[in-house]
Amino acid sequence: MENRRRFIGHAVSLALSLVGGATLIGCGGNGGGSKTGTLADSTANPDKDALARFGGNCDDFSKLKEKDYEVRKNLGYQKSSPTEETQCQHCNLWLPPREKESCGGCTLFTGPIEPQGTCTYWAPRQS
Template sequence: MINNHRTISMNRRKSIKTLLASTGVVFFMTNCGKPQEEYKLENIDDCADLTGLSEEEVAKRKSLGYEEKSPLEGDNCNNCQLYLPPTAKRKCGGCQLFKGPVNADAYCTYWAPKV
């Protein structure tokens, strides 16, 4: 009887592990083939234009406290560790936290000084 209980318990554990593993595989496979919505700063001429952003991305910017002009003297995106400065290929700066153009004089609550 004890061996039978142990066998049932081991089979149950194995079944649960298999179920969890297969659930992860199914989740990966269903999300793997989905194209990600692409947003490229290279396509932007007006750095204040947010028309290409999804509602979620615009909401994310707001939730991070993004402001076009910094309210704090000396703390702005241009001297933030997370800022992606403009390049020869893109007119506007960007941020590592959210999509869309970023003004060098802007600010958000996640501002971190460059080190």
Template sequence: MHLLTLHVTAMDKYSRKDFLKRGLIAGAALAGAGTILSYCRKPAEEGGDQAGANCTDVSGLSDADKATRTDNEYVDVSTKPGQSCSNCALYTQPEGGAACGGCQVVKGPINPAGHCQLWVAQG
């Protein structure tokens, strides 16, 4: 009974019009905050916007080529500071505006922000 009394008292404090107005303002504020925060995403350590490249389609590779990717621990986004495919001597640059490059050893699409255990500094 006590909770019901509090609820009724709180409802009496605001009119329906005020309640709807506050709800719309709060909803708009949340939507605006979400939009603003989406622009504040932190780019990847290496590769910047390239870290978002989708280089995961290996459907055209043979099982042996897929195994080479796995055996050499290829990942789409490097966790090693200063070591990414884009600064590896084995990396081949993307052509024709493509987001994914290639590798002289690991076959298939290679993310410039990726990494594998074959990484060699460009020299």
């Protein structure tokens, strides 16, 4: 029962975040008429968005902004999963590390993601 409540709470939180982001895009994002750095850019160039989600090496948080940390926290990201089955590297949302990098990324948030990490939105890989 408690897991269901927590899941519903996270789902509502994510939905509200997505609606808020869509509202910003519809309003021009940054108020200056330019859409640089908004979700509109990432939908126009999805490869650029996927690359931006990587932080490179596990301890490199230089590209993260305060908002990025908040998203990671809200999605329940942890550097270490309690079970091997729910590790990020086994998740459908996992972006494997690029060449010469130690950490991968995630389609949900920005920055380095430990292969052994986890979050509340972990989803089994589709085969």
